[in-house]
Amino acid sequence: MSRAERWVALITLSGLLALAGCGRQPETPSGEGGAAAASTIELMVPCGQLGPFSEVVKLFEAENPSVKVVFAPENMVPIVTKIVNGKATPDVFLSMGDLEVDLVEEAGLVVEGTRTKYAANSLALMAPKDNPAGVKTIADLAKPAVKAISIADPEKNSVGMHAIEALKAAGIYDKVADKIFIMAMAADTKDATAKKQVQASIGYYPCAVEVHIEGAPPAEEKELKLVGHIAPELYEPFWCEGAIIKGAKNPEGGKKLLEFLTTPAAQDVFTKWEFVR
Secondary structure, eight states: OOHHHHHHHHHHHHHHHHHHTTSSOOOOOTTSSSOOOTTEEEEEEEGGGHHHHHHHHHHHHHHOTTOEEEEEEEOHHHHHHHHHTTSOOOSEEEESSHHHHHHHHHTTOBOTTOOEEEEEEOEEEEEETTOTTOOOSGGGGGSTTOOOEEEEOTTTOHHHHHHHHHHHHTTOHHHHGGGEEEESSHHHHHHHHHTTSSSEEEEESGGGBOOOSTTOOOOBOTTEEEEEEOOGGGSOOEEEEEEEBTTOSOHHHHHHHHHHHTSHHHHHHHHHTTOOO
């Protein structure tokens, strides 16, 4: 398959995955119809946090029995787009990294002083399960055996932005730039790797294990090989972050939930799900 043909295939896959979302029907957040009761906290949550966040919500509701948390898991790019375009106004917006919150903040939609870091995130190097190119380190991406590398759009995804940082810091960006396929979302890069459309990808480390199945334990995906962490000194540290959105119906409830995400009980859950550096 030529490089042009691979590009068409990857773009097609990216579009299909964007339509697919997380595979769970989101509950309607405020701004998209329906009035929220004072005891309800409405969130938009990244697919990559569905596993741990589902556990954290149970802990939070157990401590706050009069509160109901309603959350809509979805991929990060559509979440940001909906908020910035005024199509959704959740009480709380959660992100996989810093860039997405920057974009919402630049749009003037973050309540000042509410931006909260709650779970360390990190970069992983992934390959197809049989790893035909023999990728072991980030330096191996420059080898001739690696013909294509998938990275999420660095203008819209924290993982893509920090992946470019890592490639530059490793001194190989100029060598691999023409191998890089920019894809819409982090989920797209992982799926392209599992389908052997690329020889490697850089993604969120927690997403290298299956984290978007509610009620299921973390487990490495069958068709992916987690090569390992990318050395943290190669990119700026970043965390999953949350913030209160201007126009939220229950900002005080949202603040209480954000505070809970930083508690030891919540942190233990995120650690179990590999949100560590």
